[in-house]
Amino acid sequence: MCKETRGLTWLSVSRNHRCEGRQPVPLPPATPARGRNGAGRVPTRKPERNLVHDDNAAAVIPSPAKVAVLGPGGVGGLLAALLSRAGHRVICIASEETANTLRSTGIQVRSGQFGGFTAEVEADTALREPVDLCLVTVKHTALGSALERVPAEHLTDGLALPLLNGIEHVDALRARFGARRVVPAVIRVESTRTSPGVIEHGSPFTEIDLAGSPSRLAPLAALLTAAGTKTRVLPGEDAVLWAKLAFLAPFALLTTRYRLPIGGIRSERREELTALVEETTAVSRACGAPMDAAQVLARYDAFPAGSKSSMQRDAEAGRPLELDAIGGALLRAATQHGVPTPLAQKLVSELTPHAATGV
Template structure:
């Protein structure tokens, strides 16, 4: 039995692929989303594949134990979402969080002391069009985790999953890429190409600060490779934070920029601090 908390773009993709691979999936979601999936099923599409409709058990609270629980909510929604999964019900399950940032791991371990909370990151372009209707937009769907059994489970569902033995490297490799990408595009209020034109001088210091923060945890992060990747990515790419900014939704600023500033101190992360201030100033009425 597999549980998925939060069937948005990422959670819906994971649930859809696991259900299509024959896994018994339980989705935990809001009342509206659970009702929609219960009535109509979960529709999932991916490039080069026909639409797959599954009918997972959808509930507003986890009421029966699962072997693995994937947590796929926004960092800003994590605390209320966890109310839907009682620790007594979850027991010693393996918990796989697909959240931005790094601070959620100790929180989940404190909330579920009997569970096996593993490090994991996911890179995928997926969107939820409406409750129960999810599309994987591009072929990219890569997961890195410290848990071999989780990687095997996801691999059988068509997800490119690999393992790394060092938890900090798993978490900080993604954050050291995501923080510059998200902060640069959101502060420019533009897709990556235009953001590079508008605030390109900030790209290198943002990458260097994120990599330096990773270094405080002895994570294996290559700043040069991250910068080259960001300079070479298609101009049309938009970060999830930019999409939230454009839609007026709450931003994951603390989850994404907070770990960098806390690791280095504000005086040693001037580019990150300046970019966060730019974003916050733009959100003021």
């Protein structure tokens, strides 16, 4: 179409007016509900409520809400802790080891914005009951296997809020959960899981943009705002998504390729930074989302010099890179619209041999 590790992370999903540069990520079929005794059943999917017939009808979210968090890493762990502290029931879906840790110690947050606190959460290796909201905060490289942990029938009346890097996964998510269940969004935050259940929140902000009908998404925005985030609803989905990618792609590609924080990129690779921002904003305009290169560059200039992208930190830790979700998506959109992106192509090509291991 036209999250964890430390580093400013912009995460999003998409909806209409997309650049159809590739097929969506293949995901597992909806799995039958399973009880704790392992007995399976094939559910009958209930018809969606009248929200299906009215794009402006408010998405009903009770308070307190029942919230699942698939992938309680730097982003997911922080949001899980904030929502729990706000009084919601939070169920973290993770590996057995992480789930055991969260059940016994909760989530410990160290944050300049929110202070230090510990939040109690429930934890399991799979979602076993319906929820009002499911945050999808895994890495794009792990999305297919992670979604096996969330049976589609448990979101029949709930909302899925995917907060992932990249823009091409959303059609597959909608195919799995239903078009009305997936909410387009991006998040701006710097947050790190230093160990299971321990989150270091480094940025003085936690900002979420939801794309869609303001009247429909007002309850979700209110829930997230009350938990401590700065959340707004914007009607222009393409503008929301490309504001993220036009910033994220140069940040991720350059810091990872040259193993420098943003301060080093600004001082040592300024011409490449400027050229790459010009390429990404040109692609965004071709996809119907006007972006101003000067404004994007101004954001980089305002960043603390030591800031690193999440992809750079993945590379440093030897983890798989979200190269295809970020750089690959940019190149496919550029190809579809005939926009030259020679520098982006060069950087993606140079990083491709390291995509699987990060080294």
